[in-house]
Amino acid sequence: QSALTQPASVSGSPGQSITISCTGTSSDVGGYNYVSWYQQHLGKAPKLMIYEVRIRPSGVSDRFSGSKSANTASLTISGLQPEDEADYYCSSFTSITSLGVFGGGTKLTVL
């Protein structure tokens, strides 16, 4: 069982917005602004999309945004495009082990 909880799947139509949640505890998501989000297309390596809760690395579309409230972080993708269809993982630093932990992953389907 993953340390962080994500919905197994979400879906949306092109042009719509979707939000993926990532729920942890005060020992990880709620206690630190060290939440990251990764996109993984089938058969490919993950790609960093968001770090420190809401910062986009250079080259990542501004359609991707991150936020956090209490023990839950969220990734919002606006203006859905077919190429956004992928698996998305959140991760956070955890003080329990002083290492990182991942969520179980969310499969995004663009209808």
Add this chain to the structure above:
Amino acid sequence: QVQLVQSGSELKKPGASVILSCKASGYTFTDYAMSWVRQAPGQGLEWMGWINTKAGNPEYAQGFTGRFVFSLDTAVSTAYLQISTLKPEDSAVYYCATLGFTYGLDYWGQGTLVTVSS
């Protein structure tokens, strides 16, 4: 540009050992720690731990102690993952990734598939 190039696929028998490599380029190797991440077939990502590329000291996540060893050769900007006494459940893709200062995994290798089967 930053690149992490991992070694090729491995097919091993149970009980054997394997060493995976991750060669970095495009940045100063010792500026960032290196993490290892496992992904079993059809499963999610698991954080295995990381190694401090300046001091060489590793940190292992629960479940990755004992049979898993992280090491470095800074002269050739390469990180290694050794897995001993392989089990079928070790079959997975193993990724290396640079670890940013706020625990973001900035750059990833292409992954190495390890298959353990008799």
